[in-house]
Amino acid sequence: MGGTVPSQPDRPQIVVDRLTKRFGGFTAVDDLSFTVDPGRITGFLGPNGAGKTTTLRMLLGLIRPTSGTATIGGVPYAAIAQPQRVVGSALEATGFHPGRSGRNHLRVLADTAGVTSRRVDEMLDLVGIPAAANKRAGGYSMGMRQRLGLAAAMLGDPQVLILDEPANGLDPEGIRWLRGFLRHLSSEGRTILVSSHMLQEVEQTVDDVLIIANGSLVKQGPMSDLHGEATSLVRSSDPARLAAALQEAGVASSPAGEDALTALTGDLRRIGDVALTAHVALYELRAQGADLEQLFFELTESPENANRNLGEAS
Numbered sequence: 494m495g496g497t498v499p500s501q502p503d504r505p506q507i508v509v510d511r512l513t514k515r516f517g518g519f520t521a522v523d524d525l526s527f528t529v530d531p532g533r534i535t536g537f538l539g540p541n542g543a544g545k546t547t548t549l550r551m552l553l554g555l556i557r558p559t560s561g562t563a564t565i566g567g568v569p570y571a572a573i574a575q576p577q578r579v580v581g582s583a584l585e586a587t588g589f590h591p592g593r594s595g596r597n598h599l600r601v602l603a604d605t606a607g608v609t610s611r612r613v614d615e616m617l618d619l620v621g622i623p624a625a626a627n628k629r630a631g632g633y634s635m636g637m638r639q640r641l642g643l644a645a646a647m648l649g650d651p652q653v654l655i656l657d658e659p660a661n662g663l664d665p666e667g668i669r670w671l672r673g674f675l676r677h678l679s680s681e682g683r684t685i686l687v688s689s690h691m692l693q694e695v696e697q698t699v700d701d702v703l704i705i706a707n708g709s710l711v712k713q714g715p716m717s718d719l720h721g722e723a724t725s726l727v728r729s730s731d732p733a734r735l736a737a738a739l740q741e742a743g744v745a746s747s748p749a750g751e752d753a754l755t756a757l758t759g760d761l762r763r764i765g766d767v768a769l770t771a772h773v774a775l776y777e778l779r780a781q782g783a784d785l786e787q788l789f790f791e792l793t794e795s796p797e798n799a800n801r802n803l804g805e806a807s
């Protein structure tokens with residue numbers, strides 16, 4: 494706070510550079526570096542205890558790094574003049590006064606952030622809990638508390654959103670809603686960082702992934718790189734001919750029963766295009782999906798194998 498305040502770029506990037514946090518002799522975050530780009534949803538993934546929350550807390554200026562830096566739009570969080578207008582965050586779905594209604598909770602925050610109370614009602618609408626606005630937040634379900642947390646994060650109309658496990662406690666409908674919500678915000682060019690301890694939970698939500706284990710980065714890149722590990726089941730009129738055509742197109746495959754192949758790609762369009770060109774009729778074409786659970790396990794349980802497991806992906 495105080496001093497000269499550098500102006501924030503319109504589309505701020507998050508940059509974490511050699512960030513380390515030790516608690517006594519224990520290293521929770523270990524020389525971690527990554528960037529998070531605007532206009533994309535980035536999943537910050539790792540098993541329980543990997544150091545995600547600790548990293549987010551340093552990013553939000555709540556705890557001090559042992560070494561390294563974390564900046565948003567080029568400056569540390571603490572140096573941002575009106576942080577709620579630049580960065581919205583929801584670290585955990587607690588911290589609500591249980592006796593206070595959702596609306597009153599947001600009003601208190603709106604006052605602090607210098608935001609009109611009209612915006613409070615707009616945000617309650619935005620997150621889909623207007624009917625619960627006057628109910629005690631203490632009686633909210635986990636999903637409703639998550640939505641209230643998102644409403645709070647969005648109060649200042651921030652360009653950057655940092656959310657810790659926002660899908661926790663949401664039912665499938667809630668997760669689908671969250672996906673649409675975040676997608677809309679990222680399409681407006683906002684920078685969105687979302688943590689999760691389950692890759693599958695955010696598989697269809699995020700554009701990019703950052704995977705950490707034991708406080709260190711094991712993988713950063715587009716989600717499609719992980720999907721690149723996928724395979725597809727292809728049933729067709731002429732599997733041998735299709736296998737040859739796929740091979741020519743650089744896609745390996747192996748027989749999978751009578752009229753089927755397993756192709757080593759999750760790119761269904763590509764298979765469809767190759768089949769069309771080869772004049773092979775497709776009877777079934779379905780992504781079998783990378784075994785994300787297995788992949789996540791391999792990445793986070795044996796970081797030294799990460800690059801090998803992911804081939805060229807970086």
Ligand SMILES: Nc1ncnc2c1ncn2[C@@H]1O[C@H](COP(=O)(O)OP(=O)(O)OP(=O)(O)O)[C@@H](O)[C@H]1O
Nearest residue numbers: 516519521539540541542543544545546547548690
């Ligand atoms: N204040 C603290 N003092 C000591 N150790 C801490 C402190 N905060 C976190 N840790 C430890 O640091 C490690 C990383 O914790 P962190 O909460 O960042 O992990 P996480 O990836 O967010 O996990 P989870 O998904 O369980 O929230 C854990 O082993 C945790 O016990």
